[in-house]
Amino acid sequence: MYAQMVKSTGETVVAKEKLSPKEREFQDRIDRGEKIEPKDWMPEEYRKNLIRQIGQHAHSEIVGQLPEGNWITRAPTLERKANLLAKVQDEAGHGLYLYCAAETLGVSRDELFDMLHKGKMKYSSIFNYPTLTWADMGAIGWLVDGAAIMNQVPLQRTSYGPYARAMVRICKEESFHQRQGFQIMLTMAQGTEDQKRMAQDALNRFWYPSLMMFGPSDKDSVHSAQSMAWKIKMNSNDELRQKFVDEIAPQAAFLGLNIPDDDLVWNEKTGHHDYSEPDWDEFFQVISGNGPCNKERLDARKKAWNDGAWVRDGMLAHARKKAMRKVAE
Ligand code: BYC
16 A cells, blocks of 8 residues: 555535525625635635645646656657657646645645655546556657546636636647657557557557546546535546547547547437446555555655755755845845
8 A cells, every 4th residue: 555545534515505695796706607726715525625735736747757758768869859848848848837826725735745655645547557668658648648638628717716727838848748759659550560559559558547546437426526616627538438438439540550448439319439447446455555556656756855965955055045144235
């Protein structure tokens, strides 16, 4: 058990007539599409839920650097290396915007890191899978960033101002990431037999974990109802997963690769693809800390935190010295 040991508790939406006048006014603001800003009054549960979601999102960006960082030194060309390096740096930046957004809710960055390191806060399940070949860099860009964009574009309209604004820049960068991933897949799918086999193998391994990124099926989602009422979340998990499948299926066909799901088929009646659900037992195992790389990922984050202690200490000592000099002047 190395991460993500928090047990979710269900949240139900309280009927508007049962809200206090202050809470009702708050809900009315959300319903009118107004942005909530850090100094505005907000229900404690809204604040806590936002810290949970934004904090987990920030942690996902930071932990999400690890599977790709693994390939920077082994990228096949200088151009691929530069692109991958830039992508991984973007992810660090996304984490920082998101930590800043969470800090406006009254939680400190140290507290957020502490919760991550103690397994009290989650990060996306997808980053607990290994990256075995260069084709995985293509699959991550195409599928993982593709799933991230599907989820994050609507979050640009989320009710909390600092979160919504952070998402605008993040989404721009994510779409570049998705394109570079697709381009890697295209090159490999049109390459030698071995390269094509690697591309297919990466798709086989990343398909279901990518579907899991959208969270459990709606019937098992504990936060969706309240988060959607508060516009912390704009769509349900299943809605976004379906949109993702509908977008990716034709792209896979264009690449000449097979999505590893015999039941994936276009359904004229619904206007969507039918597809097989991921293995939800596996998902719950991974988010409980028992995925293939949970220990490795968390150990790497803890090591980075401990190795950076001297930098934090040095900067604090410098800030204290500067403050003392100011007082003395
Ligand atoms: N992994 O009630 P539910 C990226 C948890 S990074 C782990 O449906 P909610 C990128 C959930 O937290 C992409 N845990 O939850 C970076 C809850 O547990 P807690 C990250 C998951 O919040 C680098 C419990 O299961 N994106 O783009 O309504 C390179 C019940 O679920 C997962 C974001 O964070 C999961 N996949 O919906 C490349 C987007 N799914 O907290 C790419 C913002 C669920 O009660 N977040 N859980 O202990 C969201 O939109 C929502 O939080 C989610 C989940 C859709 C993820």
